[in-house]
Amino acid sequence: MNRYDNERLSAIAVLESLRAGVPTRASTKALPDLRPNLLEIFKEDLKIFAGGQNLPGKFVWGKYGQGKTHVLASIEHLALDMGFAVSRVSLSREVSCHNLFHFYSKVAVPLRTPNSTVFGLQRLINQKTEYELLNSPIQNEGRYVHPLPALIFEDYFRTEGEEQDTLYGYLMGNPPSDFKSLHKKARGEKPILKLERKFKPSEHATAF
Incomplete structure (x- = not known):
């Protein structure tokens, strides 16, 4: 040999x-x-x-x-x-730029970062803490047109396991059907903390 x-x-x-x-x-x-x-x-x-x-x-x-x-x-x-950070996708009828939020969900999942061998951002996010959100650009209303992503991030750091994975999926553009219940459980608040503006994908997709 x-x-x-x-x-x-x-x-x-x-x-x-x-x-x-x-x-x-x-x-x-x-x-x-x-x-x-x-x-x-x-x-x-x-x-x-x-x-x-x-x-x-x-x-x-x-x-x-x-x-x-x-x-x-x-x-x-x-x-x-x-x-x-780099993402490579093949454009098609199912993956087009006409629906920005849908396009984002296809681009975000296979995202690669310089020093990681796995796809996505979850490993990097897990190295952060909730308190770092205070000085994060995600709080900049001039850059992020809607506060929903910041809210999801806060809930992400207050959950674990499957619930945390579900919220990560939301950050990647895949909304869960039970976000309100996840949010309530993460916050321990009743009633649910209401956003001042309703999230509309056609208007606020660039927040993600």
């Missing part, structure tokens, strides 16, 4: 990922960039976006087999290396 050193094993893993058509973060870093100008465009856009300026979206076009998936994976890994 052949014994390979770590360098050769890494090289085999890179080649296998390319043969499977699923480029990994390691493979996009290990192989030379055949489209440096293209990635540089996205890198500059990400720098501008990190500075707080919004930019228009971009299309990457190419025929079958010309490396679109590899380019998208390279851009994804570049963004992760620059500290961004």
